[in-house]
Amino acid sequence: MVSDRLSKAHLYWARQSLVETQRRYLEPPSEDPQTQQLWHDCQQQLDQLVTKLDQQRVRVVLLGGVSRGKSALINALLGREVMTSSPLHGVTRFPQGVVWTQTAGDALVEFVDTPGLGEADGKPQAAAAWEIVQTADLVLFVGAGEITEEEARALERLQGLSKPFILVFNKADLYPDPELPASLAAYPRVVVAAAPQARQVRLEWPDGRVEYRWETPPPQVEELRQLLVTLLNQQGRSWVALNTLTQAAAVEADLAVLVVAKPALGWGLGKVLGVLLLPLAGLDLLLGAAMDLGLVRHLGLQYQVPIHSYRPDRLVWALLLSGVGLGLSELGDLWLPEWWGAWLQSLVAGGGSLWVGRTAQTYWQEGRGWGPYGIRRAIAAIERSLGEIEVKDSE
Numbered sequence: 001m002v003s004d005r006l007s008k009a010h011l012y013w014a015r016q017s018l019v020e021t022q023r024r025y026l027e028p029p030s031e032d033p034q035t036q037q038l039w040h041d042c043q044q045q046l047d048q049l050v051t052k053l054d055q056q057r058v059r060v061v062l063l064g065g066v067s068r069g070k071s072a073l074i075n076a077l078l079g080r081e082v083m084t085s086s087p088l089h090g091v092t093r094f095p096q097g098v099v100w101t102q103t104a105g106d107a108l109v110e111f112v113d114t115p116g117l118g119e120a121d122g123k124p125q126a127a128a129a130w131e132i133v134q135t136a137d138l139v140l141f142v143g144a145g146e147i148t149e150e151e152a153r154a155l156e157r158l159q160g161l162s163k164p165f166i167l168v169f170n171k172a173d174l175y176p177d178p179e180l181p182a183s184l185a186a187y188p189r190v191v192v193a194a195a196p197q198a199r200q201v202r203l204e205w206p207d208g209r210v211e212y213r214w215e216t217p218p219p220q221v222e223e224l225r226q227l228l229v230t231l232l233n234q235q236g237r238s239w240v241a242l243n244t245l246t247q248a249a250a251v252e253a254d255l256a257v258l259v260v261a262k263p264a265l266g267w268g269l270g271k272v273l274g275v276l277l278l279p280l281a282g283l284d285l286l287l288g289a290a291m292d293l294g295l296v297r298h299l300g301l302q303y304q305v306p307i308h309s310y311r312p313d314r315l316v317w318a319l320l321l322s323g324v325g326l327g328l329s330e331l332g333d334l335w336l337p338e339w340w341g342a343w344l345q346s347l348v349a350g351g352g353s354l355w356v357g358r359t360a361q362t363y364w365q366e367g368r369g370w371g372p373y374g375i376r377r378a379i380a381a382i383e384r385s386l387g388e389i390e391v392k393d394s395e
């Protein structure tokens with residue numbers, strides 16, 4: 001678990017990373033109106049993500065099958081009836097958010113209720129629920145009793161999203177000891193009763209009268225509430241940072257394809273001509289190395305990315321092997337007829353340039369995410385410092 005200071009640092013890092021990304025794509029990459037429109041949309045999305053970060057609001061989305069008590073759980077956590085909860089199936093039709101004014105801690109939290117999954121003819125509702133899950137910083141998956149096949153599929157999909165989530169087993173009054181499939185044993189889970197059923201109690205008075213009354217027990221959500229208070233205040237901001245960066249990475253991927261480096265034929269052609277014309281093998285090698293390095297730098301300038309430490313080995317190997325290949329081809333002069341040797345050298349020189357160019361392109365492209373304040377680098381670092389969610393056993 002991270003401290004709240006580290007969590008704030010994550011938020012700061014994510015913000016810098018977003019601003020840096022926006023700066024990197026400050027100008028539309030071409031005059032083409034379609035490209036300009038796409039660029040504009042992406043910039044707008046990044047603006048929205050920066051605003052989301054600045055609000056520091058942790059979004060907790062409740063997801064689960066119909067009638068599992070998602071809406072009732074929000075009401076129980078808030079201590080007031082905000083969401084409509086009813087025995088009818090499919091009561092919640094659209095995602096709906098409400099801010100949680102906590103008594104402890106200073107993280108701003110928003111609960112989002114979603115339509116139940118698996119309602120007959122409820123495809124658009126389920127799609128809306130999954131769409132909102134994409135924006136969640138934490139997901140509470142609400143089940144009650146045995147996990148159905150539909151719920152197991154939803155959980156599998158949720159696991160694939162790599163978002164923090166907690167399994168909440170509701171209706172503890174009906175299912176006090178819910179069975180958990182082995183595949184989910186590693187996930188944090190809490191058992192609650194958001195709206196326990198009224199039960200009949202028998203009262204015996206001193207005068208011998210016996211009375212039967214219906215009593216509704218209070219909700220049992222304290223364990224979950226405590227867990228949320230602790231988690232959200234300590235690492236809620238890290239989750240916001242992580243989730244915003246993940247969304248920004250998708251936007252950046254869209255932006256990245258708009259910027260295509262112009263083919264740098266000059267460097268390859270210069271190298272081939274030089275190798276053909278220069279009389280000494282040593283000069284060929286020097287020129288080859290200079291041209292390869294020039295090509296790498298030229299591409300780097302086009303992508304406007306600083307030198308970075310993510311997988312430089314591939315580039316170093318490409319440069320080395322291009323040089324070694326050229327060196328070996330020079331030996332062809334010893335046993336090939338004169339012009340054949342020259343052809344071999346120019347072929348190897350050109351091939352080397354092509355390879356170095358391709359590898360450099362990948363290196364610089366990846367550098368956008370992995371360089372200083374790169375989105376990928378920030379995501380990896382935050383993920384490393386965030387631990388698993390721990391739920392202490394109350395027994």
Ligand SMILES: Nc1nc2c(ncn2[C@@H]2O[C@H](COP(=O)(O)OP(=O)(O)OP(=O)(O)O)[C@@H](O)[C@H]2O)c(=O)[nH]1
Pocket residue numbers: 065066067068069070071072073084085086087088089090091092093114115116117170171172173174192193194195196197
């Ligand atoms: N026995 C029992 N019933 C509960 C509990 N929590 C909720 N319910 C009942 O379950 C029913 C469904 O609750 P909702 O809150 O509407 O469930 P939901 O998951 O929001 O349902 P949809 O919006 O239709 O998907 C209601 O009748 C609730 O009173 C609980 O802890 N115990």
Ligand SMILES: [Mg+2]
Pocket residue numbers: 070071072084085091092113114115116
């Ligand atoms: Mg509901």
